[in-house]
Amino acid sequence: MHYIVLDLEWNQSPRGKAGKRTGMPFEIIEIGAVKLDGEMRTVEVFNEVIKPAVYRQLHYKTKEILHMDIQELEKARKFQDVIGDFFKWCGDDYIMCTWGSMDLTELQRNLAFFKVENPMGKPLLYYDVQKLFSLLYEDGKSRRSLKDAVEYLEIEEDIPFHRAFDDTLYTVKIMQRMDLDAVRKYVSVDYFRLPDKKEEEIYIVFGRYAKYVSRVFATREKAMADKGAVSTKCYRCGKALRKRIRWFPVNAKTYLCLAYCPEHGYMKGKLRLKKAEAGGVFVVKTLKLISESDAEAVQMKKLEMSKKRKESKASSPASDSPEPQFLKASSPLRADAQLQSSLPLK
DNA sequence: AACGGGAACGACACCGCAGA
């Protein structure tokens, strides 16, 4: 099993949205990759630029960021040839590692656009090294730039950033300094190719949480009506849990819920609705066993959402009643927004 | 049954930061 540390550079329409080709917002113009063995030792490298077929001029931003000119690209081979060699070079037992979550999506978009067979696994699991970095050194959510991470780990900045192979080398150095074993289980899922049917849906149990990726539904309503999509099963014991707080929206795309496992305690659910590439929506749900105080936080979040709205309403008519309206709002909760059973919280 | 006010919903804009 090898690690393929990959970095791509791409270009976009020099005329902005006006000149954008459907199915190809970004055209890959360079591939850099390093193959590592299990001990993080370099086995082989791959480094090649690609002749653009769609956007034959560089976008000003691309020019600004990347250190390359169009003449260099014109001499290169075309995408279909380079990518064929690249996958041959990869072999067939590997896991991709990238800095950030976009490279594999864009790679697959380019494959689809040029009608090249996609040889990568489905579901496509990979390591997002930027995320692993955050899990190890920060809060697990922050997204540091590659340069920041390099500086943080005191890696010598002896080559410029923003060339595919050079950025790959920096990513490799970061991986070599990381305690990869500590975060090994935190694989990421690429959402370009989604499950077609129920049997293909993705369910991964990590140490501290579980993740589910649904198939594509025609509408948001159909997604939210699907049993599997909205269920809250304990990932420790498999028991279908009763919700203490039903799914409630925290913004246009995110919902939270709170369930309770008699054996393992409170479990928080977070559900995100995402747009699929070919239309429709799919669900990414994470379930996490949490402490009682975190469970209270979910309850607070729900109350906070309603309070915020009340305040924004109350501020407009400028009515100065001595007693704020929301203090007496203990009863008029909508039936579907009410707690299903009384919470032993606070 | 019709009305109206307030709570809740939900679609959308926008932000900030990452990637190119």
Add this chain to the structure above:
DNA sequence: TCTGCGGTGTCGTTCCCGTT
């Protein structure tokens, strides 16, 4: 300039429920 992600803020719509 464009995409992705996680988040906040705004505002029109929908729903509930008490009043008539």
